[in-house]
């Protein structure tokens with residue numbers, strides 16, 4: 597154990613800090629990690645991203661001393677880890693690996709209780725904690741608690757792995773490709789679920805992934821590495837995608853950068869299109885003329901602030917041949933709506949999935965404007981220029 601006098605002065609809220617860290621596995625080997633300096637703030641989720649072999653796992657494993665640095669130092673919670681007893685250090689650090697890393701001959705309950713048992717918790721406290729954690733990760737303790745890992749799906753095992761890492765409530769969580777071994781649909785669900793858990797628990801998380809989209813979805817900041825553990829850029833997802841710092845980042849984030857940015861670009865009411873708004877009782881002839889004056893192809897039909905649907909110029913013109921025709925006779929319902937709180941990605945895919953050339957955007961249930969391909973384009977451009 598170290599004494600208080602050895603406590604190091606950290607940046608105010610840095611929980612994990614790498615200072616000029618170097619790792620060489622063999623004396624003559626090229627460094628797996630080269631002069632790495634970066635830090636993770638309390639409650640932050642940082643994703644370590646980069647191509648295979650660039651040193652991500654090595655970096656992660658230096659935090660809990662599964663790997664020892666060759667040079668520099670790793671500071672956790674103000675303490676140089678090389679001065680801290682390894683058992684003490686690991687007690688405060690949960691570790692999740694691919695495919696859950698569960699012990700095959702122990703039940704789910706026993707797996708989750710591993711650390712509390714080592715810490716000497718009494719049986720009823722262990723039991724309570726296990727139930728609470730299985731609930732947290734969405735597995736019914738009565739159904740799954742007494743099964744063995746092989747009797748669970750890959751995604752379920754993964755969730756047990758997360759529950760086990762959280763069992764002793766460690767302030768820091770290390771996750772090494774935790775969702776790597778499951779199919780994309782399950783992966784998507786696990787990411788969403790983990791993000792929700794993280795919003796509640798606010799652990800300090802270092803998360804290794806080679807999947808940039810996963811990092812963009814779940815990380816507060818992304819550290820992007822090239823071979824030899826060289827840190828190319830450390831930034832929030834939007835900045836990484838809109839202002840890549842090096843040629844390597846440009847290449848790694850690839851030509852899909854624009855699409856990826858959709859996931860992190862918010863909708864702004866002031867950017868929305870304002871097509872002509874008609875009432876259901878408006879006459880078709882009047883509406884057709886108004887649309888001509890507006891130079892639009894479609895209008896949105898709104899009644900008392902609620903969207904009823906849309907009308908296209910062609911249908912209005914046709915309907916206008918009959919003197920009594922009203923807008924309500926030709927209105928077509930939207931098959932989807934978007935909330936102002938949605939990100940552009942969800943909004944854009946909803947736009948692509950329906951027939952209308954625009955999508956109504958709602959604040960609560962009130963219509964506030966429309967999403968069109970031009971709006972998406974302008975929002976992305978603004979993000980680049982910002």
Ligand SMILES: Nc1ncnc2c1ncn2[C@@H]1O[C@H](COP(=O)(O)OP(=O)(O)OP(=O)(O)O)[C@@H](O)[C@H]1O
Nearest residue numbers: 621622628646647648649650651652653654655806
């Ligand atoms: N125990 C070891 N002994 C020798 N070399 C090692 C050892 N572990 C890793 N390396 C080497 O260090 C480099 C970084 O490996 P590391 O596993 O940290 O990369 P990674 O980015 O996590 O890769 P991946 O995404 O493929 O898991 C690689 O060149 C690897 O071959």
